[in-house]
Amino acid sequence: MKHKLMVLFLALAAALFGAQPVPVIFDTDMGNDIDDALALAMLHALESRGEIKLVAVTLTKDNPWAARYVSAVNTFYGRGAIPLGAVKDGATKQEGKYTRQAIESGGWKWSDANAEAVALLERTLKAQADGSVVVIQVGFSTNLARLLAEPGGRDLIAKKVKLLSLMAGDFTSHGPEYNVREDVKACQKLVAEWPGEMVWSGFEVGRTIKYPARSIGHDFGWAPRHPVVDGYKHYMKFPYDRETWDLTAVLYAARPEAGYFTLSEPGRVAVDDKGFTKFEAAAGGRHRYLKVDEVQRARILEAMIWLASQPAR
Numbered sequence: 001m002k003h004k005l006m007v008l009f010l011a012l013a014a015a016l017f018g019a020q021p022v023p024v025i026f027d028t029d030m031g032n033d034i035d036d037a038l039a040l041a042m043l044h045a046l047e048s049r050g051e052i053k054l055v056a057v058t059l060t061k062d063n064p065w066a067a068r069y070v071s072a073v074n075t076f077y078g079r080g081a082i083p084l085g086a087v088k089d090g091a092t093k094q095e096g097k098y099t100r101q102a103i104e105s106g107g108w109k110w111s112d113a114n115a116e117a118v119a120l121l122e123r124t125l126k127a128q129a130d131g132s133v134v135v136i137q138v139g140f141s142t143n144l145a146r147l148l149a150e151p152g153g154r155d156l157i158a159k160k161v162k163l164l165s166l167m168a169g170d171f172t173s174h175g176p177e178y179n180v181r182e183d184v185k186a187c188q189k190l191v192a193e194w195p196g197e198m199v200w201s202g203f204e205v206g207r208t209i210k211y212p213a214r215s216i217g218h219d220f221g222w223a224p225r226h227p228v229v230d231g232y233k234h235y236m237k238f239p240y241d242r243e244t245w246d247l248t249a250v251l252y253a254a255r256p257e258a259g260y261f262t263l264s265e266p267g268r269v270a271v272d273d274k275g276f277t278k279f280e281a282a283a284g285g286r287h288r289y290l291k292v293d294e295v296q297r298a299r300i301l302e303a304m305i306w307l308a309s310q311p312a313r
């Protein structure tokens with residue numbers, strides 16, 4: 001009887017307070033643009049709210065300060081133990097404009113990535129429940145393509161991953177988008193072999209929603225210093241508004257049912273050798289891309305600002 005009451009109580013609690021936090025893997029080229037840093041701040045807020053759990057961060061930018069900056073941000077939010085995986089022989093080896101600079105100016109504590117990215121992806125997926133993991137890719141496809149090439153890699157993804165939310169591509173045909181262009185072959189492998197649902201936030205989505213400088217200037221005042229604000233101020237001459245590319249992929253991944261975005265019909269994304277992306281609708285296709293209208297843009301930006309600047313706890 002006691003047991004039955006407990007089961008009933010747990011079911012009621014789950015219904016009232018929502019389900020278990022969704023395990024998230026964040027795969028980022030931290031250090032190339034500042035939107036990765038704001039996207040990571042959003043993930044910490046979503047974890048504090050019990051919506052997600054950040055189970056690993058893997059890097060596709062091949063510079064040690066990329067992981068060090070992620071470590072500094074995670075440590076600031078009280079989550080310095082989140083495992084980090086570094087890419088080996090990856091794209092964009094340059095240091096960039098804000099990772100080392102923010103750490104040194106702010107005196108932020110960090111540690112180095114203690115794993116290679118693909119090995120960490122494998123280990124992390126194996127440890128999670130079947131069909132539970134959301135992967136957010138906001139850099140190049142290097143790590144995920146290599147995971148697909150591992151023996152059993154594709155099966156592991158099919159078994160464990162619920163959704164791949166990625167910022168990549170351009171579905172208005174302006175040109176090859178940066179995240180695709182920097183490792184075209186990896187992105188081609190990803191679209192050809194990824195076994196599950198894939199939702200693309202193309203260049204045109206984040207380009208039309210800009211994170212405002214005034215939020216960076218005012219909304220982070222709850223901390224005397226903040227590593228994301230330090231990064232933002234080093235990345236370009238402050239004040240400036242910045243496109244929210246990577247933030248869109250995080251928001252969709254965390255709250256796919258919230259109506260922030262409109263989904264395209266199902267179909268297939270094709271990536272040519274120059275990095276152009278093209279979408280073709282097809283019944284039963286596992287790829288979709290995000291669309292936004294004016295009302296959605298305002299609502300999306302509001303959510304991004306609330307989440308990115310939410311106090312650490």
Ligand SMILES: [Ca+2]
Pocket residue numbers: 028029030032033035036138139246
């Ligand atoms: Ca990025």
